[in-house]
Amino acid sequence: MEDRAKISSVIRQHLEAEEFFAGFSLRGQVDAGEFQEQEDDMAAAQRAGELEKLAEEIGQCRKCGLGSSRTNAVPGEGNAGARIMFVGEAPGGDEDAVGRPFVGRAGQLLDKIIAACGLKRGDVYIGNILKCRPPENRDPRADEIVACLPYIQKQIELIQPEIIVALGAHAARTLLDTTKSIGQLRGHFHEYFAGLGQVPVKLMATYHPAFLLRSYSPENRRRVWEDMQKVLTELGLPIPERQN
Numbered sequence: 001m002e003d004r005a006k007i008s009s010v011i012r013q014h015l016e017a018e019e020f021f022a023g024f025s026l027r028g029q030v031d032a033g034e035f036q037e038q039e040d041d042m043a044a045a046q047r048a049g050e051l052e053k054l055a056e057e058i059g060q061c062r063k064c065g066l067g068s069s070r071t072n073a074v075p076g077e078g079n080a081g082a083r084i085m086f087v088g089e090a091p092g093g094d095e096d097a098v099g100r101p102f103v104g105r106a107g108q109l110l111d112k113i114i115a116a117c118g119l120k121r122g123d124v125y126i127g128n129i130l131k132c133r134p135p136e137n138r139d140p141r142a143d144e145i146v147a148c149l150p151y152i153q154k155q156i157e158l159i160q161p162e163i164i165v166a167l168g169a170h171a172a173r174t175l176l177d178t179t180k181s182i183g184q185l186r187g188h189f190h191e192y193f194a195g196l197g198q199v200p201v202k203l204m205a206t207y208h209p210a211f212l213l214r215s216y217s218p219e220n221r222r223r224v225w226e227d228m229q230k231v232l233t234e235l236g237l238p239i240p241e242r243q244n
Contacts, residue, residue, distance in 0.1 A: 076127030
């Protein structure tokens with residue numbers, strides 16, 4: 001009887017130990033998940049903070065003559081952890097007036113393009129190669145691009161988008177370091193190289209919304225939609241039915 005009691009005691013202790021450690025393991029798994037979520041939130045907050053600091057630096061920038069002729073710098077805005085980053089060439093008059101990117105007629109069309117993809121403006125990040133408006137909306141000059149390029153490069157580095165959508169020839173040529181036309185570049189993916197040791201970022205070039213406003217045709221609209229469908233497919237996102 002004494003031996004049986006000892007055996008029962010050993011079995012009971014063993015079961016209690018298993019239950020204890022199983023519970024500990026389960027709690028550990030939950031805590032690990034919560035910890036990872038907290039780490040992700042902290043990383044996102046840190047990226048957002050770094051982007052804010054960069055925006056303040058851009059606001060003080062006088063590296064080229066545009067710093068003196070602008071009304072407001074236009075650093076960019078959006079989700080600091082965006083999977084898609086839209087990059088245009090430079091702010092226009094509406095953007096210069098309020099300090100936000102793509103808020104004029106071209107911006108309203110870009111909003112519609114984003115919505116057609118099943119996304120919201122707050123889901124993506126939107127910026128420009130130049131952070132200040134060139135007078136009379138002229139094309140960016142080479143010295144202005146050289147002075148301003150480190151800012152967009154830093155934004156890409158911080159945000160780490162999965163895909164960059166380059167809006168128009170100037171943005172696409174600058175990021176890809178090429179002289180090809182937008183007609184040659186659009187329609188398939190390229191690679192943006194952030195620097196040595198950095199993983200290349202996929203880049204889709206497409207027409208700038210301002211070009212669509214100037215040269216509207218069903219064909220151009222269809223080409224932009226085809227480009228965006230490829231972006232959604234690459235990200236594994238559903239393609240909404242196109243509204244005519």
